[in-house]
Amino acid sequence: MTYHNRTYDTLQIGDTAALTRVCTEDDFYVFANNSGNHNPLHLATEDGDGDNVPEAVAPAMFIGALISAVLGNILPGAGTLYKAQSLDFVERAYAGDELVARVTVTEKRAERDVVLDTTVTRPRDGAVIVRGTAVVQAPAKPMTFDELDLPGLIVQRHRHFEQLIARAAPMDPMPTAVVCPEEEHSLGGALLARDRTIIAPILVGNAALIAAAAASLGASLDGVEVIDVPDHAAAAHVAVDLVADGRAHALMKGHLHTDELLRAALRKDRGLRAGRRFTHVFVMDIPGVPHPVLVTDAAINIEPDLRTKMDIVQNAIDLAISIGIELPKAGILSAVETVNPDLRSSLDGALLSKMAERGQIRGGLVDGPLAMDNAINLAAARTKGIRSDVAGRAEILVAPNLDAANMIAKQMTYIGHAEGAGVVLGAKVPIILTSRADDDMARLASCAVAALHAARTVG
Template sequence: MSALNPDAAVAPMQYIENKTYDAITVGDIATLTRTLKPQDIELFSVMSGDVNPAHVDADYAKTDIFHGVIAHGVWGGALISAVLGTELPGPGTIFLNQRLKFVLPVGLGDTVTVRVEVTDKQDKGHVKLACSCLNQHDKVVIEGVAPVIAPSEKVRRPRVVLPEVHLHTQRAQYARLLAATDPLDPIRTGVVHPCDSASLTSALEAARQGIIIPVLIGPKVRIEAVASAAGRDLDGIDIINAPHSHAAAAAAVALARTGEVAALMKGALHTDEIMEAVVDPAYSLRTERRMSHIYVLDVPIYPKQLLITDAAINIAPYLAIKRDIVQNVIDLARTLGINLPKVAILSAVETVTPRIASTLGAAALCKMADRGQITGGLLDGPLAFDNAISPAAEAVKGIVSDVAGIADQLVAPDLESANMMAKQQIYLAGANAAGIVLGAQVPIILTSRADSRVARLASCALAQLFVSHRAQEAS
C-alpha cells in the first residue's frame, strides 16, 4: 500500500537478471515481441541522421514499408541485442560479433518476434546463439548468429523504466498554412513604421514569397537606413514618408479607409498606437463588429492549428463583446478551411457554477449559438483547458461533447488568461504564434519582436487568406 494513499495498489518492483555461463545450457531460449510504429522510424532518423527518402518518405517509397531500418539492421539488430543484453545471457554479456541476414523488409504495423537460442557452449565463457526475427505471419525477416562471452557472476537489479520519447515536427501547421496561399494574389498591405530590422525584413520576405505587396509608411530616411544595414533592396517598393510612428499609423489607416491597402501590418511601434489610429473617429476603421485579437498557434504536440482569443485587445469583455470575439475566431477558422470550427469557451471548471462568472458567460454564449446569434461554429462551454484539448481528460471527466478534447479554438474569459495561456504554449510547449486582429474594415497583422521568421510570415498569410476569402464571399 502507498504511504500517501493506503487504498492505492503499489506496482510490484520489476527486476532484470542474467543467466551465468555455468547456468546456461544448450537449447535455452529467450524471446521479445515488438510492433514497428511511425515514431520508431522518426526516432531512428533523428538519432542516425538517415533521411533517405526510401526510409522516411512514404510518397517516395510508394508504400508504408520502412525498408531502411531492417535493411541496415538497426531496428532488428537492436531488438536482438536487447534480448542478448537483458534476457539471455543478460547483463554482463560481452558481444563478440553479430552476423545477420536480412530476408524480408518490415512494414509499419508489422509485429516482429525476436528469438535467440543457445546452440553451443565453448571454453572460457564463450557461447553461440542462433538469432531470428519472425513477423506476424511467421515468416523469417532476419536470421543470423551471435557469439558472445556470457557473464560469470550473477546480476539482479531493478529494471530501469525508460522515459517516454515524443517526437514532433516543428512548424508543420504553418507549412500547410503557407502552402494554402500559393494560388492567391498578394494583398497590398500598409506596413506601419517599419523602422527596425525585424519588421522591415519580415515585410520584404512576405513580399518575396508573394503574400503581400508592402507599402512602407514611416520616416523614409530611417526606413532606408534600416534596409541598408540589413542589406535589403527597396527598389520598386512604395514608401510613404511620415515623420513619426503616430503619423505613420494615421496615414496607414487613411489608406485602408480609402481601399488603397487591403490590410495593415504593425512595424516598430506599440500595438496601442496603431489601434488608437484604427478607432480614431477621424479615420475610423470600425465596423458593427467589435475588434479582437486571435493567436493562431502551431503547437508541436497538438495535431492541428490552435486558435486562442482574445489576448491583446479586450481586457475584460462582457457578454456582447464576447459574442463578437467568438464570431471573429469562427470567421478566421473558416477562412483557414475548418468547415465547422469547434469552439471551446473556457473557464476553470466544466460545470455551470454561479460563483464563477465565466461559467455563466460560457453557458450564455452556447445558448446564443443555439439561437443563431453566433453562426458557423460548434460551441461548448464551460470547459476547463484540459477538457478542451485532451481526449483523455474528457474521457476521465465523462464529458459528452462534440468539442471537448478536440477543440480548434479556445475562447478565454479575459485578456490576461488568454495572453498567459498563449505565452505558456510558446515558451513551454515550443509553439509558434501568428497573430491577427479582425473586426475592423481590414485585417491587422500584429507581430512581436520575439516572433520567429515563420510566425511573421504566417501572420501575413492569415491576412492574405482572410482578404481572399472575404472577396470570394462578396463576389
C-alpha cells in the same frame, strides 16, 4: 505490458518473435538529433535529392534498430547483448509506413551465443525492407520486467505553421500596408514574407529610417513602394487609406504602438469597422499537439462583456475555418467546468454555449464553461464526466479576459515551446500584429494566417 526473457537453455531452434512499429516524421527528427546524421533525405521538410519533393525516407540504421528492440525486449529479451549484426537493405521505407521487425533462432553456439535470422517487412505490400543475421549472447538467468515508463520526447518542430506557410505561398501575394517598419525586426518580417510570396508590402513610415533598417539587414527595397510619412499616427491613417482605396488587403504593424494603429483603423470616416468588435487571436503551433490551438483575446479587449465575447468567439471560428479547420471547436474557459453564479466566466461559458446552440454563433461548436484541463485533454474531460464534442478536443480557447489569454499564450510559447501568430479580426481586412520577440517562423506564420483569411473573406 510485462516481458519475460528467454534464457539460453530454454531457447529452441525456430523460436520467433516480432514487433510492429509505424514510422513517423518525428521519429526521423529524433534519430537525426541522436545520431548526428542530418541527411536531408530523411527529413520531411527538406528536399534531399534536388527533385523539389521532400522524401522523408526512413534512415537505414533507424530501421535496423527496430530489430534490436525485438532482441532486447522479447527474444531473447532482458539481459541480451549484441555480438554481431549483418544488414542487407533491400527496399526503402518512408514516414507513415507500418513495419514489422522479426527475429528467428537458427543456431545455438557455445558460451550462450545464439544466431538469429532478422527481417523488417512492410505488411501493406509484403516488401522486405531489411534482412540479415544477428549473433547475440543470450541471458543466463530468467527475468521478468514491466514495460519501462521512459521519459516522453517532444520534437520541437512547428509543422502546422509550415503547412500554413506552404498553403499561402502559391496564392497571389496579398497587398499589405506595413505601418512604420522603421527598424530591423519589423522590416525584416515584412521582407521575409515578401520573399516567400505571401505578401506584397507597401511600406508606410519614415522613409529614411526604413532605408537605414534595410541597409542594416543588407536587404534591397527595389520594387517595393515606400510612402514617406514620418509621423506614426499619420502613417497609420495613410495605411488605412490604402485599404479604403482597395490598394491593400491587410495591415501589418511595424514599429509603432498598437493603439495608434487601431485608432486609425477604428475611425468613423473610411475606417475598417465591419460590424463586429475588433478582437485578437493567437494561432499557436505547439509541439506535440496534433492541430493548431487558437487563443483569444490576448491583446485588445481587457474585460470583455458577453456581447464582446460573442464577437471574440465568432471571429475565432471564422479564422479557424480559414486556416483549414472544417468544424472548429471552441472551449469557453473558466476555473471550473460547472456553472457558479458567483463566477462570471462560468456564466458566460454557459450562455455562449447556449447561444451557439440557438444559431447566434455560427460555423463551429461551442461548449462551456470548461476548465483548461478538460478543454484540451480528453482523459481529463472523461474523468470529470464531461460528455461533449468540444471537451478534450478544443481547437479554440476563449479566455475570460485579456490577462488570462495573454498568460496562456505566453506559457505555451516559453514553457511549451510553441510559436504564435497574431492577427486582429473583426475589421474589413485582417491586421497582422507581430512582436519584436517573434522569430522568423512566427512572422511568416502571422502573414500566412492573414493571407489565408483574406483570401476567404475579403472581396
